[in-house]
Amino acid sequence: MMSNKLLKSMVVFNVKNISSRSFKNLPDFTKNTFNVERGFYNYFQEPHLRFFQNLLGNERVVTDLIDLEKHNVDWYLQFRGSSDVVLKPKTTEEVSKILEFCNGNKLAVCPQGGNTGASGGSVPVFDEIIISMEMMNEIINIDEDSGTVTCQSGVILESLDKAVAEKGFVVPLDLGAKGSCHIGGNVATNAGGMRLIRYGNLHGNILGLEVVKANGEVLNLLKPMKKDNTGFHLKNLFIGSEGTLGIITKVILQCPPRPRSQHVAFLGLQKYDKVLKTFKKARSDLGEILSAVEVMDHATIEFAHEYVQTVSPIGDYPFYLLIETSGSSDEHDEHKVHAFVESALNQHFVLNGTVASDHTKVRGLWELREKVPVGFKKCGWVGLFDVSLPIKHYYTMVDETRSFLKNRVDSVFGFGHLGDGNLHLNAVSKKYDETLKTSLEKFVAVKTTEFGGSVSAEHGVGFLKRRYLPMANSPGAFHLMTDVKKLLDPNRILNPYKIFP
Amino acid sequence: MMSNKLLKSMVVFNVKNISSRSFKNLPDFTKNTFNVERGFYNYFQEPHLRFFQNLLGNERVVTDLIDLEKHNVDWYLQFRGSSDVVLKPKTTEEVSKILEFCNGNKLAVCPQGGNTGASGGSVPVFDEIIISMEMMNEIINIDEDSGTVTCQSGVILESLDKAVAEKGFVVPLDLGAKGSCHIGGNVATNAGGMRLIRYGNLHGNILGLEVVKANGEVLNLLKPMKKDNTGFHLKNLFIGSEGTLGIITKVILQCPPRPRSQHVAFLGLQKYDKVLKTFKKARSDLGEILSAVEVMDHATIEFAHEYVQTVSPIGDYPFYLLIETSGSSDEHDEHKVHAFVESALNQHFVLNGTVASDHTKVRGLWELREKVPVGFKKCGWVGLFDVSLPIKHYYTMVDETRSFLKNRVDSVFGFGHLGDGNLHLNAVSKKYDETLKTSLEKFVAVKTTEFGGSVSAEHGVGFLKRRYLPMANSPGAFHLMTDVKKLLDPNRILNPYKIFP
Structure with a gap:
């Protein structure tokens, strides 16, 4: 059958591009940095290339080194694989034929959406064949009666939201990466984002999926009904499976009516206990229109100011809250928001604040929060940490990390989705220190567990956190995950080195 | 080891009760009515009895025939099993020991919550050992910061709601059976109910579960975080599994803040197209405070009047809508509801209507809807059908069923959760006609499928609809369900004859 040596011709026909290639800022190969052992997979060879070219045509089989680069490296520049090929299917049938072939030939694959993941789940570790979903971007149907949208999985989140907006609906998921990330990738990582507090998680909002199994079998779980209890709800297995159980090709999403009114309050506060009090008050006073509660500490705003030039419109405070409402009546919502802010000021929970309802001003306030990750590059x-915690321990975690690190880094800052207990805890340093990094990771994992939290709130396990899988789950749950993986992907060709240690 | 003959002494020590037993109104045994073949399980015998008595004490091992009866028959009096014993564990450890023993001895079990299920999922078909969860009713913890409640699975839904109400939260699930059904049973059947339109499904609201597997292993999936992406979300496998994959022993539920204001509009309408227009208008005008949209046709209200003596407060109309709002401001909500009703009347969508905000009046209007199932007895x-449909076909289904049945039954009526496309379609007849029943079942299944709906919206598959499992799922999904069942319950001791054909 196939021999295991590398396809030499691949290197030859790409060599012309190497001179124009910039290696600046690229991370070292993940396999070197993390000392990973390659699995027993076949190597990509000329006959495989010919099969894929026959199936997809030359244009949708990418082997050019420069083009490959953006698929081999993650958005955060933390990981770098060395895949020789990116496949760009347009249909479920093509995905099915690709996987059937890869499974039969023991070729490992790495499914890739918008490649905005933060845990390295969407880039290869070695030479896995990248299956990019970017050309599967058709919006198939929007049902105006029910607000359900059916689409291919490569639709960009923002494009999907624009399409449903025209029919009066809103996608119940909002992320900083919305301009690049795919809905299929969102489902695969069970993305959380800013508005989970209002619309709930994807397990609640995804009605149906079409998934291609490792062996190429198309699994039709496309049920468009909000209520359907005809057997096990298998779709949920794939939500958050990070491409290790199948490749999601179609998605049916339930979209709520689009709010007509939006207000954002940006508040300055003195202490974390006031942050907590203000949050509780917001939940009580703003009730059903509360759609986001984001917190940023002073260091976060300072960092954003330095790296992405955003400026706090209310001056300097130890803490900032961004509280958003979305509702159906501008008059009612304005009344609720202003009454809330006024009362929070009178009660001395809040020191200063501004409220915006005009779209441009709302966007401006949101940018203070959304642009933070852009600065990381x-x-x-x-050191990026995405944890969730009981909210009483939310900021203690940041304080304890600061005490632990002392002055061994330039800055430690905390921000995130307070409303859902989801903290993005980050340490920034001009120089990289391997020992420090390792001990910090351990510290955060141990502390989070001590506080009863989760070591991965919304970023997933991916490659970054795979050794936490047993720690973060009971032994029974860990073994059941292994069994489910074996059931769906017995040759382990789907996104190897991810999730499982 | 064990011999397979029946334990004769069981009959002997129960015989004293037979004389006082009333067989009036009891259905025939399911095994006879439906001509089912018993699986290859062992029979319950004296040594088994002794083991259970040692484990639980005599009081929690029920063998008295009269006491057994209410556990052997379902609430709707559709099914009747012939179990000789009901076990009433108080702890997870006891459930674990029971299942380990049953699995080792190939004894089939039937887990039972409040026994209010409508598809016969909670009663035995033959002599399965009933494991009643009624004594596992401890509310373990309510986290006031996050609104998460942790409890044993046998807590009655209404009791749980009362407990979280004291802390300012609401259970995001409301059913007519709330006074009897258990939260564990709700999870096991993925109960939908009245307020799914507002709070979403249980897949979105259940944060964690503890489940005992068929072999007695305790599976700890008790993660209390709203955001947690550390591996596959296994808990979702058990939501809607109807006791066939494990016994749910603990539940962590996310509860939203309790609304302060509640309004109910009860409206009379001429035609279904006006019902649809009014529903769309409600979704648009009432936005985020819309918490239930229930529809009833004239025949439903007539039926309720005859059997449970409720009376329409607005006179006779072909259709009725019950529209509920729940919000944080009485003033704002009242303004929205009155403006909506006024405008719906002016647009001639609605012919007559009444609005209630006073608790007693609100309860009165809800009773018109909630008491309907009580009349069935x-x-x-x-003939009870629970289907979901694209809402444009929602009432066509009722009309077509009437045409199909002509005057072969006394009445056909349709009511249900219009907001979620969930129709309860019922045919009532004083005399039972087996041929008619069979052809009606086929008709409803075929029509529902033709319309792109689901043959079981919220009632589950249970025993009643098990032969629909392959039809209602793609072949791949059906086979994967079978594989998952095999993985978790290789001896098939858990709730046999349910879900699977």
């Missing part, structure tokens, strides 16, 4: 080294 | 024969 401009730093030397960033 | 007083009829001769009721």
Whole structure:
């Protein structure tokens, strides 16, 4: 059958591009940095290339080194694989034929959406064949009666939201990466984002999926009904499976009516206990229109100011809250928001604040929060942590991390989705220190567990946190995950080195 | 080891009760009515009895025939099993020991919550050992910061709601059976109910579960975080599994803040197209405070009047809508509701209507809807169908069923959760006609499928609809369900004859 040696011709026909290639800022190969052992997979060879070219045509089989680069490296520049090929299917049938072939030939694959993941789940570790979903971007149907949208999985989140907006609906998921991330990738990582507090998680909002199994079998779980209890709800297995159980090709999403009125309050506060009090008050006073509660500490705003030039419109405070409402009546919502802010000021929970309802001003306030991750690319080294915690321990975690690190890094800052207990805890340093990084990771994992939290709130396990899988789950749950993986992907060709240690 | 003959002494020590037992109104044994073949399980014998008595004490091992009866028959009096014993564990450890023993001895079990299920999922078909969860009713913890409640699975839904109400939260699930059904049973059947339109499904609201597997292993999936992406979300496998994959022993539920204001509009309408227009208008005008949209046709209200003596407060109309709002401001909500009703009247969508905000009046209007199922027990024969449909076909289904049945039954009526496309379609007849029943079942299944709906919206598959499992799922999904069942319950001791054909 196939021999295991590398396809030499691949290197030859790409060599012309190497001179124009910039290696600046690229991370070292993941396999070197993390000392991973390659699995027993076949190597990509000329006959495989010919099969894929026959199936997809030359244009949708990418082997050019420069083009490959953006698929081999993650958005955060933390990981780098060395895949020789990116496949760009347009249909479920093509995905099915690709997987059937890869499974039969023991070729490992790495499914890739918008490649905005933060845990390295969407880039290869070795030479896995990348299956990019970017050309599967058709919106198939929007049902105006029910607000359900059916689409291919490669639709960009923002495009999907624009399409449903025209029919009066809103996608119940909002992320900083919305301009690049795919809905299929969102489902695969069970993305949480800013508005989970209002619309709930994807397990609640995804009605149906079409998934291609490792062996190429198309699994039709496309049930468009909000209520359907005809057997096990298998779709939920794939939500958050990070491409290790199948490749999601179609999605049916339930969209709520689009709010007509939006208000954002940006508040300055003195202490974390006031942050908590203000949050509780917001939940009580704003009730059903509360759609986001984001917190940022002073260091976060300072970091954003330095790296992405955003400026707090209310001056300097130890803490900032961004509280958003979305509702159906501008008059009622304005009344609720202003009454809430006034009362929070009178009760001395809040020191200063501004409220915006005009779209441009609302966007401006949101940018203070959303642009933070954009700054990371401009730093030397960033230790990114995405944890969830009982909210009483939410900021204690940041304080304890600061005490632990002392002055061994330039800055430690905390921000995130307070309303859902989801903290993005980051340490920034101009110089990279391997020992420090390792001990910090351990510290955060141990502390989070001590506080009864989760070591991965919304970013998933991916490659970054795979050794936490047994720790973060009971032994029974861990073994059941292994069994489910074996059931759906017995040759382990789907996104190897991810999730499982 | 064990011999397979029946434990004769069981009959002997129960015989004293037979004389006082009333067989009136009890259905025939399911095994006879439906001609089912018993699986290859062992029979319950004296040594088994002794083991259970040692484990639980005599009081929690029920063998008295009269006491057994209410556990052997379902609430709707559709099914009747012939179990010789009901076990009433108080702890997870006891459930674990029971299942380990049953699995080792190939004894089939039937887990039972409040026994209010409508598809016969909670009663035995033959002599399965009933494991009643009624004594596992401890509310373990309510986290006031996050609104999460942790409890044993046998807590009655209404009791749970009362407990969280004291802390300012609401259970995001409301059913007519709330006074009897258990939260564990709700999870096991993925109960939908009245307020799914507002709070979403249980897949979105259940944060964690503890489940005992068939072999007695305790599976700890008790993660209390709203955001947690550390591996596959296994808990979702058990939501809607109807006791066939494990016994749910603990539940962590996310509860939203309790609304302060509640309004109910009860409206009379001429035609279904006006019902649809009014529903769309409600979704648009009432936005985020819309918490239930229930529809009833004239025949439903007539039926309720005859059997449970409720009376329409607005006179006779072909259709009725019950529209509920729940919000944080009485003033704002009242303004929205009155403006909506006024405008719906002016647009001639609605012919008559009444609005209530006072608790007693709100309860009164809800009773018109909630008491309907209570009437079923007083009829001769009721064909109960729980389907979901695209809402444009929602009432066409009722009309077509009437045409199909002509005057072969006394009445056909349709009511249900319009907001979620969930129709309860019922045919009532004083005399039972087996041929008619069979052809009606086929008709409803075929029509529902033709319309792109689901043959079981919220009632589950249970025993009643098990032969629909392959039809209602793609072949791949059906086979994967079978594989998952095999993985978790290789001896098939858990709730046999349910879900699977």
